[in-house]
Amino acid sequence: MAFGALVLTLLLSLLRLGSGHWQVMGPDKTVQLVVGEDAVFSCFLSPKISAEAMEVRFFREEFHAVVHLYREGKDQHDMQMPAYRGRTELLKDSIAEGHVSLRLKKVTLSDNGFYGCRFRSQNNDQEAIWEMQVSALGSAPLVSIMGFAEGGIQLLCKSSGWFPQPTVKWKGPQGHDFPSYSKVNTDRRGLFDVETSLIVQGNAGSISCSIQYPDQSREVESSVLIRETFFHFSPYRLASISLGVLCCVLSVAVVGLMISYSISKGSQMSVAPFRMNVPDLFFHPRQRHLLQGYGDRGTK
Numbered sequence: 457m458a459f460g461a462l463v464l465t466l467l468l469s470l471l472r473l474g475s476g477h478w479q480v481m482g483p484d485k486t487v488q489l490v491v492g493e494d495a496v497f498s499c500f501l502s503p504k505i506s507a508e509a510m511e512v513r514f515f516r517e518e519f520h521a522v523v524h525l526y527r528e529g530k531d532q533h534d535m536q537m538p539a540y541r542g543r544t545e546l547l548k549d550s551i552a553e554g555h556v557s558l559r560l561k562k563v564t565l566s567d568n569g570f571y572g573c574r575f576r577s578q579n580n581d582q583e584a585i586w587e588m589q590v591s592a593l594g595s596a597p598l599v600s601i602m603g604f605a606e607g608g609i610q611l612l613c614k615s616s617g618w619f620p621q622p623t624v625k626w627k628g629p630q631g632h633d634f635p636s637y638s639k640v641n642t643d644r645r646g647l648f649d650v651e652t653s654l655i656v657q658g659n660a661g662s663i664s665c666s667i668q669y670p671d672q673s674r675e676v677e678s679s680v681l682i683r684e685t686f687f688h689f690s691p692y693r694l695a696s697i698s699l700g701v702l703c704c705v706l707s708v709a710v711v712g713l714m715i716s717y718s719i720s721k722g723s724q725m726s727v728a729p730f731r732m733n734v735p736d737l738f739f740h741p742r743q744r745h746l747l748q749g750y751g752d753r754g755t756k
Contacts, residue, residue, distance in 0.1 A: 478505055478554070480575050482584030488673065491592045491619075494561050496547075499573035499584055501554030508551050511576040514544075514558045517569055524558050539566070563590050565619055565646060592647055594618035597665040597678040608657040609682060613665035616649040622667050626654045627677075629661040656682055 482499045489495055497514065501507060512526040513519070516537070524544040525532040531546055540560070547557040554575075560567070568590050574583035594617040602610040613624070626634040638652040656663060663682055668675035 478503060478575075478580060478582065480573060480582040480584045482573050483586040485586075487586060487588040489563050489588065489590050490674075491564060491590060492562055494559055495563050495567075495588060496557055496559050497571060497573065497586070498555070498557040499575070500550075500556070501575060505554045506552045507554045507556065507575055509577070511574075512546070512551075512556055513574045513576070514546075515572050515574065517571075519572075519574065523560070523571065526556070563588075565590055565592065590619075591669060591674075592617055592619035593674060594622065594648070594650075594667065594676070596676055597667055599663075599665050599678045599680045601680065602653075606655050608655040611654045611656065611663060611665075611680065611682075613652045613654075613678070614650070615667050615676070616643070616647070618648040618650065618667070619646065620670060621648045622650060622669055624650050624652045624665070624667050626652070627664045627666055629663075634663075 478501045480499060481502050483497060487495060487497070499512075499514075508529065514523040514525075515521050516523050521537055522535045523537065523540050524546055525535045526546055526548070533541065536544070543561045545559040545561070547559060550556070556573075558573070567588065570585060570587050572583050572585045574581070594615045597613050597615045600612045600614075602612050604610070611626075613626070615622075615624075621640060624636075624638045626636050628634060634654055634656075636652050636654045638650060640651075641649045643649060650667060652665065654663070661682065662679050664677045664679040666675060666677040
């Protein structure tokens, strides 16, 4: 009796397998990629059974939105959505074991969304659904020293080409965060450009600008070294130096004007008036009278 029951159980199991009692297994978590990478979606049947004679359909969000279709033993490229033509490849090396993979080449931001794979036989029809998230890794942060501000040194950090919107923060030498101001803009492609500023005081050491995805899966950063020597030329010292230089320039200009004025006046004076003034300067009044009379006789 026991042997007969075991045989009956095995026969029933085989009948269920033959009648199509299988499930489709797809990616069990969100597929995360960066723009330009290739996506590979793997789907398989459980338990293992050949899918060579089945219809295998990869679709996006809705059954009729075909990403790739395998039917009657071959790929049906004419059934694809225009956005996926020439970008897909069905890997069928293990299709006899019910395992296939779809390669989607060079993903873009527009490929974000939910995808599914569906296996259909004469007796069964099952599918699996998963999500793909495509992100864009922005440029390396560019850190600039803008100059003195509010008694410290102002730093500026810029980066562009991010998706989704990243988080931005400044970090000190020990990894602690600095409070800062950030600004985010969106370009015509839907990518995010970020800009953040920070004012540091004294010997701050190595300051890093860190930009990362919200889930912290990827991060890029740039650093700048701030030493005490940056503060040797404070704004007040620079102002006093500038004032001193300005005073020197003004002094030279005034002296030059005085010299030019003196030369100009000297060129307008005649020799005769100068000679007439000589007696006034060097002779006694009586001598000046005699000289004056002598001069008058000489002119007659």
